[in-house]
């Protein structure tokens with residue numbers, strides 16, 4: 001591959017600034033005392049503290065998984081701080097006017113204005129800064145429709161029955177190493193409840209920002225769509241540029257009750273580290289949805305950031321006729337590593353799943369698709385379609401696919417297609433011969449490759465995602 | 479408008495063009511014929527600036543400017559168009575999006591404003607009709623799943639929209655049935671306006687029945703071995719290229 005292409009894929013990270021703000025950051029290290037501290041800080045009820053402690057004890061017995069196609073020095077969990085909050089958030093602001101202007105400025109700089117009159121019409125935002133939720137917009141309007149959209153720390157107090165019933169119901173505390181860690185120390189995140197038969201009147205979104213040094217972010221999101229309801233939810237993430245690696249271990253649980261539909265989109269742009277692979281976020285995330293009868297859960301993700309991504313948004317298709325979808329674009333550049341994919345567990349009859357995974361590798365990066373399709377014995381008439389495409393830019397990167405198929409029902413139909421292609425010199429030359437500059441050409445080719453996934457994103461974000469890819473592939477600026 | 483003087487070029491260490499000279503005036507059509515491997519495609523690629531083609535000598539003036547000093551996209555924006563012998567596919571990038579980006583790039587370069595999507599669409603639809611491509615092709619990925627003939631017609635479509643001043647057609651007629659050949663020829667003829675010039679690389683007289691050249695050149699062993707009027711093409715068709723070698727050129 002030509003040097004020219006190589007030079008095009010250097011990365012410029014525009015969200016890499018740090019906000020100068022005073023924070024209360026807990027001493028590094030993790031023990032029961034820390035778990036109790038976090039729980040007390042949030043004035044949690046006894047049951048939740050017990051729930052956390054149970055997770056913590058389980059975590060102590062577990063080992064960090066090493067099966068993913070990524071390599072990095074094991075994380076020193078005792079060197080991290082597990083709680084950090086802007087000091088100004090100590091007495092929770094009652095309204096936007098009371099929020100520290102530095103915080104608001106941070107989000108504005110990231111393109112997320114939190115004043116409702118300036119915000120994207122039709123999108124409500126929960127802004128999470130390090131360990132706390134700063135503000136949630138459009139709450140009044142949502143509450144008119146009966147929709148609950150608030151920080152999970154608040155939901156614990158206001159809607160304890162809902163939280164108690166569903167927290168950990170899809171991702172149990174002991175599910176895996178990082179999920180257990182998250183369950184023990186999760187700080188904040190969003191809680192969503194859509195009542196029966198309600199179509200959520202606007203897009204909901206959470207924007208996660210890691211700011212403080214040597215902290216981990218452990219957010220927890222829980223979305224419950226009651227019978228016949230619909231919701232579309234989007235999360236975005238960024239972090240400052242730092243030389244140390246930072247840990248982000250989130251858990252997202254989705255519950256789609258009978259006939260409900262949840263569309264969950266992610267635009268992940270955590271700091272990826274520099275060209276030599278220094279710094280960057282370790283993104284170790286557990287996301288899973290449970291579909292009841294006739295329900296549909298659709299995951300769409302555009303993953304461009306993080307030094308390491310370890311993430312498998314999954315669907316448990318428990319109810320008959322339920323549908324799971326996974327559309328993914330994962331772009332790795334420089335020394336980034338991604339091991340991402342999905343799990344589709346078919347339990348109910350006539351359950352259907354679709355997987356479209358697009359991996360783009362540039363620089364010296366490594367990206368792997370890892371997907372499991374499991375058809376249980378009772379899943380009569382289950383169907384899966386998997387399409388898995390890799391695009392290589394340059395010849396020093398790698399793309400790998402690890403499909404696992406387990407079928408215990410002979411009536412199931414499983415289709416799998418995989419391709420690997422390159423941005424060829426010929427394609428590039430064609431574009432340039434028609435007058436496009438090389439950067440525009442590469443981003444156009446890459447966007448074309450991702451088209452099937454981008455069309456699944458909500459409109460406003462599809463444009464954003466396209467731009468993000470363009471920036472991620474930009475060379476002349478960086 | 480194009481002045482090639484003693485152009486030498488090398489590909490992968492092999493000298494392919496050897497002191498080739500050729501002069502083209504505005505509005506002329508020059509046919510280039512010659513045996514396989516003679517360097518015909520190389521000439522087009524060198525003019526367009528394709529990476530891997532190393533110029534080892536000579537110069538090329540295009541509208542009086544030093545063509546070889548320009549970047550690939552600059553040459554294109556200045557008006558050099560190469561219709562490819564083997565057009566590549568760009569999956570997922572719609573033909574329309576691609577064409578608009580290309581036309582906008584050229585228009586910006588010429589100091590004209592970008593076209594509105596609406597105006598562009600009208601132009602593109604019209605051009606598609608003229609090359610007998612269904613409108614649906616505008617929405618499909620660039621050359622994605624197109625047949626050989628459709629790809630070639632798509633090249634002509636691009637040429638029509640970009641309105642270059644020098645069109646280089648590299649074996650655009652190869653693999654075309656007679657209907658498609660006529661569509662391509664009609665497209666080219668419609669673009670002849672007394673100013674725009676053409677280099678038409680072909681092996682076959684039949685294309686030149688439709689696109690009548692002002693000059694015919696035989697390219698052999700990296701240089702113009704013989705030049706003549708359109709009758710030269712007929713002679714080549716009858717006798718092949720070997721008589722040229724027998725004459726010791």
Ligand SMILES: Nc1ncnc2c1ncn2[C@@H]1O[C@H](COP(=O)(O)OP(=O)(O)O)[C@@H](O)[C@H]1O
Nearest residue numbers: 489490494513514515516517518519520521530
């Ligand atoms: N990209 C390339 N890499 C290696 N050799 C090439 C390349 N392009 C052309 N050549 C060589 O240059 C010579 C001329 O090729 P070409 O210009 O394609 O001839 P023509 O178009 O007249 O058939 C041939 O020997 C061919 O093998």
Ligand SMILES: [Mg+2]
Nearest residue numbers: 518519563649
């Ligand atoms: Mg050729």
